[in-house]
Amino acid sequence: MDIKDKTSGGRSGTVGSGMADLLKLLLRVSEKAANVARVCRQEAPLFALLVQEKTGDDKNKKFVQDFKTLADVVIQEVIRHDVGAQFPEMVDFIHGEESNKFENGLGESVTVTVRATEQETATLLASVLDGDLTAAALLARAIHQDPATVDASTDGLAVPLSPSQFGIWIDPIDATSQYIQGREEVLEEGRLSPSGLHCALVLIGVYLRSTGAPVMGVINQPFNRKDPTSGSWQGKIFWGVACGDVKMCSVPRPRASPTGQGPPSVVLSSSEKQAAKESLASLCGPQRLMYASGAGYKILCVIQGLADAYVLSEGSTFKWDSCAPHALLRALGGGVVDLARTLESGPEAQAELTYHQPRSQAKGADRWANSGGLVAYQDSSQLKSIIGALRGKL
Ligand code: 2IP
Numbered sequence: 283m284d285i286k287d288k289t290s291g292g293r294s295g296t297v298g299s300g301m302a303d304l305l306k307l308l309l310r311v312s313e314k315a316a317n318v319a320r321v322c323r324q325e326a327p328l329f330a331l332l333v334q335e336k337t338g339d340d341k342n343k344k345f346v347q348d349f350k351t352l353a354d355v356v357i358q359e360v361i362r363h364d365v366g367a368q369f370p371e372m373v374d375f376i377h378g379e380e381s382n383k384f385e386n387g388l389g390e391s392v393t394v395t396v397r398a399t400e401q402e403t404a405t406l407l408a409s410v411l412d413g414d415l416t417a418a419a420l421l422a423r424a425i426h427q428d429p430a431t432v433d434a435s436t437d438g439l440a441v442p443l444s445p446s447q448f449g450i451w452i453d454p455i456d457a458t459s460q461y462i463q464g465r466e467e468v469l470e471e472g473r474l475s476p477s478g479l480h481c482a483l484v485l486i487g488v489y490l491r492s493t494g495a496p497v498m499g500v501i502n503q504p505f506n507r508k509d510p511t512s513g514s515w516q517g518k519i520f521w522g523v524a525c526g527d528v529k530m531c532s533v534p535r536p537r538a539s540p541t542g543q544g545p546p547s548v549v550l551s552s553s554e555k556q557a558a559k560e561s562l563a564s565l566c567g568p569q570r571l572m573y574a575s576g577a578g579y580k581i582l583c584v585i586q587g588l589a590d591a592y593v594l595s596e597g598s599t600f601k602w603d604s605c606a607p608h609a610l611l612r613a614l615g616g617g618v619v620d621l622a623r624t625l626e627s628g629p630e631a632q633a634e635l636t637y638h639q640p641r642s643q644a645k646g647a648d649r650w651a652n653s654g655g656l657v658a659y660q661d662s663s664q665l666k667s668i669i670g671a672l673r674g675k676l
């Protein structure tokens with residue numbers, strides 16, 4: 283897939299070979315991850331593991347407790363392994379939603395890693411799949427198989443920074459619930475589709491370790507469309523770079539609405555607070571208030587211009603949900619702000635989310651929560667009207 287550069291504003295330069303090589307690697311490894319996500323749904327022995335509910339006595343003690351998490355962990359480890367192999371200086375700064383340590387029902391702990399050969403990886407996976415050699419072999423093949431070439435022509439761009447200055451956030455499969463439910467939707471050009479397999483995304487975000495700013499993002503949508511003849515799923519990849527003066531995105535900046543400003547269209551989580559729903563309904567009008575699954579997917583809707591903004595008043599997303607799509611919005615001139623901080627200090631404060639510091643008083647995954655909620659936006663004037671509508675209401 284040849285992706286033409288789309289410098290969307292900002293002076294062009296040239297991405298130093300490190301950044302260009304990192305972008306090409308992340309595109310390739312995101313496609314490998316997408317293949318694992320597709321194989322886990324398309325191969326019956328794996329799908330059976332993915333969807334079976336292991337509860338009560340029928341839970342096989344030697345079996346890893348939750349295959350879905352195993353698929354997540356495998357994808358995360360593939361990305362960590364491949365990036366660490368090419369950029370060893372980054373290996374300690376590749377973070378993800380999941381830990382790769384598993385304990386089966388007998389208390390046997392296994393660390394899932396990508397081994398040097400497919401056979402060694404299959405043997406390791408069999409130990410958390412209670413000896414299911416077929417499933418382990420299918421998964422190991424997807425892990426070691428090189429994906430079809432994903433080519434991004436990054437000529438003519440430069441970022442005078444080296445990969446050692448960056449960290450990475452991985453969400454192996456965002457919108458887990460949609461991935462498991464697996465409802466198939468035929469996407470309509472230009473329309474937001476609230477739920478279904480297309481909401482499941484592989485998210486790989488790169489941030490500058492010194493400032494925490496999101497500088498590069500790759501979003502892989504493994505289930506973008508189903509080939510009508512072969513019945514197999516085709517994916518779609520979105521990427522962006524926003525570093526210094528360099529701003530480029532595979533998605534063209536959406537056209538400004540012909541009717542000038544007008545009220546914004548806003549996409550929300552179905553579990554959004556009533557107070558936020560009511561305040562935004564009066565700002566946007568009920569027709570322009572939409573709902574969709576997947577934090578990453580909702581930000582992707584803003585990137586694609588299917589919604590002007592995504593508002594979340596709760597702290598229910600994490601750095602791995604927002605880093606990648608945030609970088610694409612930065613490349614398009616938009617961003618993702620911390621809602622609580624922006625309500626407090628105003629939109630001009632530009633309280634953009636950052637990705638390098640954990641929350642001091644929190645523990646575990648909560649250290650990396652976007653605890654103040656967020657607003658993902660393209661146009662800062664719409665951010666302003668949304669903040670005005672929410673002030674004093676939440
Ligand atoms: C989830 C996922 C959910 C989202 C939640 C995220 O990540 O994106 O869909 O909830 O906030 O943390 P909602 O769909 O209501 O927006 P994951 O699926 O990786 O747990």
Ligand code: CA
Nearest residue numbers: 453456457603
């Ligand atoms: Ca997620």
